[in-house]
Amino acid sequence: MFDRVLIANRGEIAVRIARTLRRLGITSVAVHTASDAGAKHVLEADIALQVPKYLDIEAIIQGALASGAQAVHPGYGFLAENAEFARRCAAAGLVFVGPPAEAIEAMGDKIRAKATVSAAGVPVVPGAAEPGDALAAWRDFPALIKPSAGGGGKGMVLVRSAAELPDALESARRTARAAFGDATLLIERYVERPRHIEIQILADTHGNVVHLGERECSLQRRHQKIIEEAPSPFVTPPARARMGAAAVEAARAVGYAGAGTVEFIVDGATGAYHFMEMNTRLQVEHPVTEMVTGLDLVELQLRAAAGERLPFGQEDVRLDGHAVEARVYAEDPARGFLPTGGRVLLLREPRDDATAGVRVDSGLAEGGVVGSEFDPMLAKVVAWAPDREAALRSLDRALAGTAVLGVVTNVPFLRALAAHPAVVAGELDTGLVERALPDLVPGVEVPDEALAAAALVFHALPQGEDPWEVTDGWRVGESAWTTWRLESRDGVHPVQVRGLPEESAEVRINGVNVAARIRKGGSDAAGLAVTLGGRTEHYVHVRDGDTLWLGRDGRAWAFTRHLIGDPGDRPGTAAAGDGVVRSPMPGTVLVVKAQVGEQVSEGQPLIIVEAMKMEHTVTAPRDGVLSELPAQAGQSVDMDAVLAVISEGVPSFGGAAGAERPERGKAAASGDRARRTE
Incomplete structure (x- = not known):
């Protein structure tokens, strides 16, 4: 076994790998960029090295050698399926904790992978691949376009007609090139309402291969898994044995070693299964397999990479719970x-x-x-x-x-x-x-309970050193009401409070008075117990300047306070016809599909913004003329940045002549995030 291992990754998977290394008594070496120096995976490791980029192969290999590491664990994503990285590690005398480079290449390319496993007798989904004109000529719809070198659902596009195909191929190719450096695509028949079932396999360098049962990964959005489970509620023991055997044969076909996952598309009506792809790495969802088998897959990866034999056979695998x-x-x-x-x-x-x-x-x-x-x-x-x-x-x-x-x-x-x-x-x-x-x-609607809780917290805060500035509403005879304007993504909400929240106060929302008080919730300084009308709700809270964040039961709300204010207009509710087009997320402008002076129609694609390797097409909110276009290809934009303005009249090409500029702070109709009016 190794004495020291470098983790060539970040985030939760790097923390998870470090956990196993610590248990095994192996020194862990983390890498990080300058902006990630304080990240959790850095703090969890025994040694930390700064690299220019997480994908800088040369820097990572030199860092591993300088740290005295004998092996490199790539986690998943990043370098885990990079055959060149595996070869470079071997050339430097480092053990790559993963399969041989040849297996990565064979299964990393979806086109080659389908041919390989088909030759081994594993059923595959009917489809076509590049090079050639088969994709543009495809007529078996619905169909699914995939990047050949891709994974994680990125770049996959569902096409239901020939009319959609050209634009879908263009988008998928652009994403494939940006995300994987390879624009090669394939197309497959799309199975309506399929289940996504994957089989976890393990192999050593002595020819032993076993499977650890299946995971159900059918809960997805945009081909990205959301909730996974093991075992599948659909797969029967006989089906598990058949699919497991097929997965083992797929692994044997490429001389696999280490942990890997063979993914199948399964017809929910017939149970028929077809090979989709093989991920030559640890999967994000591997913990569910660990929890039902009692095995540590990272430990088994390390032992296989160190040349050890699998410590059990197929007959020893049991699924519990x-x-x-x-x-x-x-x-x-x-x-x-x-x-x-x-x-x-x-x-x-x-x-x-x-x-x-x-x-x-x-x-x-x-x-x-x-x-x-x-x-x-x-x-x-x-x-x-x-x-x-x-x-x-x-x-x-x-x-x-x-x-x-x-x-x-x-x-x-x-x-x-x-x-x-x-x-x-x-x-x-x-x-x-x-x-x-x-x-x-x-x-985005905020429940009255959360509004009342936020108002009570703000009301309890000292407003100054002068006792006359205390907002308890004290007056000779009877306490007065203090009105708070609480701004959230849902708009601006007037909430009235009188009295001392720690003792006995009243909260008025929409004309309804409720008795209320707040107190520290338990031993946690961020805990908050809010009693409204006799019912107590528990929150966590934190302030960030004038903004208060409240959390309860997995939900969270952010409020900005305005003392004794008029509710005024609600941010985020600008009319649909205001023509301001804003960026829906922080990212980079990839493509601008229109130009100033062009007549556009409601719903027409104008700009494509990319963030985290995901594209979002921004469309025109109404018919009109594109009077302003600040967005340029390659430009970085913040969330809600103005990308374009559509006016009713024909503008001069100087910009906004004859067109009213949008009021600063007003939201476009397509944006539902509330902002403070400047």
Whole structure:
């Protein structure tokens, strides 16, 4: 076994690998960029080295040699499926903790992978591939376009007609080139309402290969997995044996070694399965397999890389209980799941508790910044129980105890999805999430309880040293009301308070008076118990300047205070015809599809913005003439930055002549995020 291992990754997977290295008594070496120097994976490692970029192969190899590491673990993503990196490690005398470079190449290219496993007798999905004109001539719809070198669902496009095909090929090729450096595509017949089932395999360098059962990964959005579980509620023991055997044969076909995953598309009606791809690395969802098998896949990867034989055979593999994993993302479900960001002002995560069956793999730390440089996945919350129903309940409790204040996350969405009747019944397919979105995506409306809690917190804060400035509303005879304007993404809300919140106060919302008080909640300084009308709700809270963040049951709200103000106009509710087009997320302008002076129609694509290797097409909110176009290809833009302005009249080409410029601080109709009016 190795004495020292460099982890060529970041975030939660680097923290997770370091955990196993620590248990095995192996020194862990982390790498980080200058902006990531304070990240959690750096703090968790024994040694930390700065590199220019996480994908700088030469810097990472030199760092491994300088640190005295004997092996490099690439985690997943980044360099995990880079055959050249595996070869460079070997040439430098370092052990690459993964399969041989030849296996990475054979399975990393989807076109070659299908041919390889088909020759081994594994069923594959009918399709066509480049080079050639087969893609443009494809007529078997619906169909799915995929980057040949891709993974993680990036660049995959569902096409339902020949008319959609040219634009879909253009978009997929652009994403494939940007994300993977290879624009080669393939197209496959799309199976309606399929299940996504994958088989975890392990192989050593002595020819032994086993599978560890399946994972159900059908809960996806835009081909990105959201909630995974093991075992699948659909797969029977005979089907598990057949699919497991096919996965083992696929691994043998390329001389595989280490941990890998063979993914299948399964017809939910017939049970027929077809090989989709093989991921030659550890998967994001590997914890559910670990929790039902009792095995540490990172340890087994290390032992295989060190030349050890697998310590068990196929007959020794047992699946115990049920495990479910939810991926926590920095994204906003209420805004079409666009990436978010910000500083983590307060973090509350469930504790790893083997007796309770809860595990959290997280790369988050208070004070850390979530930016647009990396994938938006922040953490994974995993729950185990003796049966599936209990595991789902345990997952819900764990998510309810998760709070990331300062960054908008998808935690409320995850709770809604896990509780959806079809999910509870195990009736899953890869299109379920999209069909159920209206029932799953929480609105931006703030409940009265949270408004009252925020007003009480602001009201309890000292307003100055002068006792006459205390906002308790004291008057001779009777206390007066203090009016707070609380601005949130939902708009501006007037809330009235009188009295002392720590003793006995009254809160008035929409003309209704409620008795209320606040107190510190337990031993946590950020805990807050708010009693309204006799009912107590528990929150966590943190202030950031004039902004107060409140969190409860996995939800979070941000409020900006304005003392004794007039509610005025509600931000975020500008009329649909105002013509201001804003960026829906922080990112980079990839393509500008129109020009100043052009007549445009409502819904017409104008600009493509990219963030975290995800494209978002910004469309015209109304008919009119494009009078202003600040956005330029290659330009970095902030969330809600003005990209274009559409006017009713014909403008001069100097810019806004004859067109009224948008009022600063007013939101476009397509943007649902509230902002302070400047």
